[in-house]
Amino acid sequence: MVRLKHRYFLIRLVFDDQKFGHNIEPYQIYGRIKNAVETIHGDHGLACVDVSLSVKYINVYTNIVLIKTRRQFHRLVWSSLPFITYVTENLGKRPKKIPCFLHTLHVGGSIRSCQKFLIKYHRKKLDSILDQCSTPGEKRRVKKSIESASLETEDPGKNSEEESSGSD
Template sequence: MVRHKNRYFIIKIKATDVPKDAPLNLHPANLYGAITGAIQHLHGDFGVACSRSGFIVKYCNALTRIGIVRCRHGPHKLVGSAMNFVGNIGPYKAHIVTLYIGATLRHCFQFIKKYQEQKLEKYCANLKTEEEKAALKKMLLNMDSVESMQ
């Protein structure tokens, strides 16, 4: 049996027509379709055929706007180049920023945790009570739904 290597993209979705603090209700199928459309536009049928095997959107968080996309090693270059050209994701006018590319979900989770802790420190500077800080920490660092997918 042959082992297939995967690459995991940690992405940030930046919607231009939705306020930053509003949740972005995206279904992973919308993100999948937007990235596949960009691959089709840039690399044609060859790019779609190469990248479709093993390509899946693992996670998409509405509050933090962070997602995890898995693809095979090799075609990950086609997927990564096409993500820069995504203009619409579902009903939203948005673009994708790649934060991290990892080989394992474990390293991706570590990166997301560190990234969210940095954001938490930035947001907690404006909060006064410990209850508000605890509620924000619980919301930002909640990765239960992601870790259950392993």
């Protein structure tokens, strides 16, 4: 068996209104990418990409999206991203089109590499993101959202306790 290799795109949604907290779901991003690939590359491009395309992570406060696709066809997705000009926001019964464009921040071979890049990116942008918050509750939600994207680190004291208890 041959192992399937993937590419992960770390993308920032850039909106005209600079408001964050849009009500955008992963399936809406997925649908916009599929439509763009079909428009640019036709049925063949859509068939190649549709098998493995998925939206793994979306953060509505920082407007970050993580997309997974096969390495063999990642250039089809990558070349179609600039042609996405809007996303649809859920507002009850009437969906609303929000003008935006997708800015590719990082392309990696693993989720971990994208996660490492995202931590560095969030450290640089944290102050400007928190300045845009209007209430303390909103600041807490943004901080919690950013922390959920960061790597889980082990407590260094925990490992030393386990090693000392195992050697007795």
